[in-house]
Amino acid sequence: MNDAKKTGKSVRNWGIRAAGSALFLGALFWFLPRDAIIAGFSRITFGLFSGVLAIFFLGHVAAAAKWWLLLGRGIPFGTAIKAHFAGLAANLCLPGAVGGDAVRAGIAHLEMRDGPKMAAGAVADRMIDMVALAFLALAGALALRGEAGKLPLALEAGGVLVVLLILSIYALPGLVRAIWGAFPKLPAQDLAEKVSRSFSDLGRRPGLLLVTLLMSVTIQGAFIGLSIRLAVAVGVDVPNAAWFFAWPLAKIIAILPISLGGLGVRESSLAALLVPYGAQAAQVVAAGLVWQAVLIVAGLAGAIILMLSGAGLRPAKMASQKSEG
Template identity: 40%
Template sequence: MNEHSASGKAGRRKIPSVWIVRSCVSAAMLALIFHFVPFETVWAAARQFSPGLWLAALGLFVAGHAAAAFKWRMLIGSGISYRSAFRAHLAGLAANLALPGVAGGDVVRAGLVFGQANDKGKLAMGSIADRLLDTLGLALIALVGATYAWGPRLYEATQLRWALVALALVVATGFAAAPFLDRSMARRAASGKVARILGSMIHAAAELSRSPGRLLACLAISMAVQCLFVGINIAFAQAAHVEAPVSAWFFAWTTAKIIAIAPISLGGLGVREASMAGLLKPFGADPGQVIAVGLIWQSVLYASGAIGFLVQVRRPEREKVAMELN
């Protein structure tokens, strides 16, 4: 009895409360969405999508993340092959969608290549820089989209403008200050594991700041990939006959993605769709059709996550076969 009780408790501990909370938030957001928007409206819009369009979207999505993996590899240093980086990146996609814990896909993909990295600090700092550049790229696209979509009315949205400016300043200031912090810490003997890791990360940030061309190239790749994803959603919107300007989609989709970054739901499920419907409503878009587009896009995300999971599952089998052949 005691053994069964202990094993039962251990089984229950396998599902962290954070995962349960995220699941509840996504479920609550979906329930709220379908309370205000009839499910029949969403379903009628979803039936407009052809299987060919969905498969093309999945292929373009994976291709976009192949470019994103290349960008990440540019930032994390030597010792890691592109194949390993891409495979880890795909695993990170799966983890981002439904990882039962507080660690995100960035931690998972870095962990998978940790043993290959020549500079662990550069791997950590490069992964952080990758996330910051992605967020900055989204903010810049949102700002450009808002400029064309809202026109003169954008000047009334002072909070949005200042938030985007503040984000850009934080990222720029961080990289500008890294060399000074690096020199300051080099004059002091680091004591303790945490201090050494922090010093290594600051040194990696300082090295990145000395290569502005690389940072700009990575930012350009990030923005190109995000624009590709917006383009896929615009194709979905056209299939569903959503009435909204193209510029509004660039503004709404990227802004909704920034909102969905908050770790309160399962891969942004429910939060992204509700945000995008609300942001596009002033432009004449039907909320039900927008939610249908968002859910079809979500299915592409989960399919890519499944691909990432299968790649990781098959990896040990291939390595075992290779060892037996040798």
Template identity: 30%
Template structure:
């Protein structure tokens, strides 16, 4: 293991300790002890359904890339990967590598196996950014701090950024990538493009974006339920706008399971909407626990033998 991999857990613990200290440990403990059980259960259910939807989304993508994967294989592999995400330094990287290796070991070509994970991950990120941008102008009315940008600019970005994000991938499908000087394919990206420019690409893209919308809606719902359990009653679009930076920070490969970076982001982002630090950090911690419980389930599933994968054609 490299020095960086060893330092990440330490850095994550230090960052989390600093955030908890700034939020006041006693206030944070009081907030968490008063959490509403029903909202916690609703949040856990939403988080679980989000990952089930993610696994099935990935299964649909692998089928389009040429593999017939059983729903059970996809679910087992996905939740096993979650356990590695929670244990290994590097946020989602360890679990994504596990998913790619599981497909490769089962017989899918290495490039297709890697692409299934890459495109699945990117589609979720793209949709998260898109819905966050859409929600931003509506959430701006709930800010308790002065905007440094004109409201009209926020509205314009909220209307154009999602459109650009959703249209940009279509260029990868529709237009060949070539060197403008020599007319030759542009390296690895052109190889990826040659794989995704296959029959049913547009239909698969629409399916992937639709599934990603469901996944992100459930994830945001889980975060909102966690916040509601702690007494936060924010508008839904505020949660959507806030979730984008919180989830992005949690996904950075600089921590273990998103701990520390997620809580720091929640404290900073939700403070702009007047949320006290203890409640903001508490909501992020609750969301982290939702993931940790599912990672524990994935750890138990690691003891099971993987289901076989058969390739179509």
């Protein structure tokens, strides 16, 4: 009965997000000229789409490598890639709050068997991505203001964010002790302490945090470049700096749990942010939906990768069962 309730809640959450995406997309196609959006689609050639998709795949291989490094290379790199692309697939089809990170961690945990370290690596991975997006948005904003000479300020701000990230990692063990000291009856104290120790291990490796941050900035910057290439083909004509300002902000906004993978929300936000710089909203939406198609194809490919390599999970399961027996 409890499982049935959880399933029902997950389905309801999925339905709410699907309704949110449908609402945003419906509004876009209602208020914007549909002919202009469709015309934008027609300008994307198969060769361009395939090239963008190929580079997008390479970017996610690099993203899997970043996550793998944060896990201390505790699993084979092939497993990290398989888990990462399975997470992309999960972002498309799983209902409720069960998202890509949970699926990615679940597959990796079959071999790593270290839940606290897995949790710390996953949270650090997301925090680093947020810092990278904030840095890119700040750099774009400074360039838009005609302050390209002050771009080192973006580097300084990014450095401050890295320091805050490291300080928060160092502060977590003390915070955990303080919380359970004040409320000793709170559950999961042992798990919280193990996770905080895993964060401390990361905090003692600032070089690793810096390398993974640089990887994240490079990956996200490459994705912005791909989006610009699609948008130029559609007919969007705005400064590149506007993209570096708007794209990260739209991605952050799309994280809000009101849509399916940001569908509809990302395109609406991106159009609203780029129109002041001379973009036509319909063309921005067309380019954004083509980008969404890239995400969907990548997610479907992730599902295929998982199915074709599913046998690779069995040895880890059997080994763990044998050791437990």
